[in-house]
Amino acid sequence: MSTARAATHDALAAELAWWTAANDSFDAAVAAASLPAPGDLPVDPRELRNALGRFATGVCVVTTRTATGQAAGLTVNSFSSVSLDPPLVAWCLGRKAPSLRAFAQAEHFAVHVMAQDQHALAMHFARPAEDKFAAVREAFEPGLGEVPVLKDALARFECRKASTVEGGDHLIFIGRVERFAYADRAPLLFHAGRFLDRGDAAA
Numbered sequence: 001m002s003t004a005r006a007a008t009h010d011a012l013a014a015e016l017a018w019w020t021a022a023n024d025s026f027d028a029a030v031a032a033a034s035l036p037a038p039g040d041l042p043v044d045p046r047e048l049r050n051a052l053g054r055f056a057t058g059v060c061v062v063t064t065r066t067a068t069g070q071a072a073g074l075t076v077n078s079f080s081s082v083s084l085d086p087p088l089v090a091w092c093l094g095r096k097a098p099s100l101r102a103f104a105q106a107e108h109f110a111v112h113v114m115a116q117d118q119h120a121l122a123m124h125f126a127r128p129a130e131d132k133f134a135a136v137r138e139a140f141e142p143g144l145g146e147v148p149v150l151k152d153a154l155a156r157f158e159c160r161k162a163s164t165v166e167g168g169d170h171l172i173f174i175g176r177v178e179r180f181a182y183a184d185r186a187p188l189l190f191h192a193g194r195f196l197d198r199g200d201a202a203a
């Protein structure tokens, strides 16, 4: 081999060795940073839930209707504003929730921020039932996409589903707000696993 060709060969070999080492350490870094498998949680789930519950939230009822007419609704406290321009909001739905199929299929959903005096309605939508609307039909009217919307929520966001994002054991629904309304009343609050619906604060 000529001196010039040997130098080129050595340079290529050195570059290859560098790439191999770099890729090995990259793979190791990825492995170290990767999420634990389900059930492999490095923290106590009960304690994690207790800690997360220290974050006081409002309470929402989210409703939807599929193209085939099936209505669904549930109580959530995972609601969050995301963006003003474009107007986006988000909330999370447990993958095992019976209403998952309806929310996955529907094009629209409505988020209702509950007022302090709507505790009973929030509890109603927090329990699984064949038809949650049957007992409370009077409280609703048809909204965008024929989604049942609450007539008197503290705030109401009627959304077109913008995207669905994987979030571990939950799915994150992101909606583009197409219509909204709000009132001036006291909110229903949730903290440390209980409603603060009579002005009381958790000790």
Ligand SMILES: Cc1cc2nc3c(=O)[nH]c(=O)nc-3n(C[C@H](O)[C@H](O)[C@H](O)COP(=O)(O)O)c2cc1C
Binding pocket: 059, 072, 073, 074, 075, 076, 077, 078, 079, 092, 093, 094, 097, 098, 099, 100, 125, 126, 127, 128, 129, 190
């Ligand atoms: C205050 C409160 C907040 C809740 N937040 C959520 C939530 O963010 N996501 C969720 O999937 N379930 C949440 N749940 C539980 C659901 O409301 C409950 O599992 C409901 O039965 C689900 O509706 P489905 O059975 O019709 O699917 C919450 C319950 C309560 C009382």
